[in-house]
Amino acid sequence: MDREKVIALLNVDLEGEHGAIIQYLTHAYAMGEGEMACEIEALAREEMRHLDWLAETIVELGGVPSLKRGKMLMAGTTVADWMTNDVALEQSAIDLYQEHIGIIDDPKIKRLLARILSDEVSHKGDFDHFVEKAKREGAKDVRGSRSDKVIRTLNWGIEHEYTVILQYMFQSYMTTDEEAKKELEDQAINEMQHLGWLAEKIIDISGKPVIEHTEVDRSTKTADMLRADIDIENKVAREYDRAAKETSDPKLKGLLLRLRDHELYHAAVFSDLLKEAEKRPGD
Numbered sequence: 001m002d003r004e005k006v007i008a009l010l011n012v013d014l015e016g017e018h019g020a021i022i023q024y025l026t027h028a029y030a031m032g033e034g035e036m037a038c039e040i041e042a043l044a045r046e047e048m049r050h051l052d053w054l055a056e057t058i059v060e061l062g063g064v065p066s067l068k069r070g071k072m073l074m075a076g077t078t079v080a081d082w083m084t085n086d087v088a089l090e091q092s093a094i095d096l097y098q099e100h101i102g103i104i105d106d107p108k109i110k111r112l113l114a115r116i117l118s119d120e121v122s123h124k125g126d127f128d129h130f131v132e133k134a135k136r137e138g139a140k141d142v143r144g145s146r147s148d149k150v151i152r153t154l155n156w157g158i159e160h161e162y163t164v165i166l167q168y169m170f171q172s173y174m175t176t177d178e179e180a181k182k183e184l185e186d187q188a189i190n191e192m193q194h195l196g197w198l199a200e201k202i203i204d205i206s207g208k209p210v211i212e213h214t215e216v217d218r219s220t221k222t223a224d225m226l227r228a229d230i231d232i233e234n235k236v237a238r239e240y241d242r243a244a245k246e247t248s249d250p251k252l253k254g255l256l257l258r259l260r261d262h263e264l265y266h267a268a269v270f271s272d273l274l275k276e277a278e279k280r281p282g283d
């Protein structure tokens with residue numbers, strides 16, 4: 001099988017992981033605090049590792065990791081319905097990995113996919129168990145219907161955080177600058193934390209988190225990537241600052257100011273990296 005074909009198959013797998021991460025996070029947030037929500041978040045984190053391995057393999061093969069999100073099964077109104085959807089999504093991942101293991105020849109890639117497959121089999125068992133548990137214990141959707149300006153601002157924050165998570169991960173795969181790669185990975189993890197805080201806050205004040213993203217910068221030169229990142233960090237820091245000034249809720253203000261400070265820190269880290277990158281012509 002030629003390399004382009006393998007890259008295309010791995011990108012389909014990667015898109016599937018992306019869909020699974022967002023489907024599971026949506027479910028975990030909607031269930032609020034609790035043991036089951038925590039376990040589901042842990043499963044989403046395992047899918048992030050899969051996505052990471054797949055993306056690195058695609059880049060090693062000379063490909064570009066896809067930014068598309070694969071299918072998500074979001075129907076149903078009860079937690080038991082959601083868990084049933086999660087079982088179904090795992091089953092379709094299992095089928096797909098088995099198929100790809102069968103048609104890819106490269107032993108190293110086969111081994112990686114088999115490793116991921118064994119996780120998906122285990123996840124499916126976990127979700128089977130959650131279906132029963134949700135039916136038994138009557139786990140609830142704790143989201144409310146509040147949809148005022150505060151909720152819109154927080155969902156705007158989620159949209160931003162999701163966008164930069166994808167952007168920094170993509171850039172970390174594409175850059176040839178080792179230091180930038182490490183920092184981009186670190187900041188992406190920090191932005192994931194931000195997304196979680198915003199979603200939890202929305203749940204706390206009876207709203208619904210919406211996990212969607214806007215356009216991701218696809219620069220291929222490190223200096224261009226960093227310029228785009230500095231730009232977006234400064235812009236979002238201003239927005240969080242403005243929102244913090246508008247609210248009289250001290251806890252919400254505290255959260256927004258903390259986010260603002262992190263974003264300013266990110267902008268500073270990226271500015272230092274940019275100075276280094278600019279010394280290297282062609283990068």
Ligand SMILES: [Fe+2]
Pocket residue numbers: 017020046047050093116119120
């Ligand atoms: Fe996975």
Ligand SMILES: [Fe+2]
Pocket residue numbers: 161190191194259262263
């Ligand atoms: Fe952030």
Ligand SMILES: [Fe+2]
Pocket residue numbers: 164191233262263266
């Ligand atoms: Fe940031």
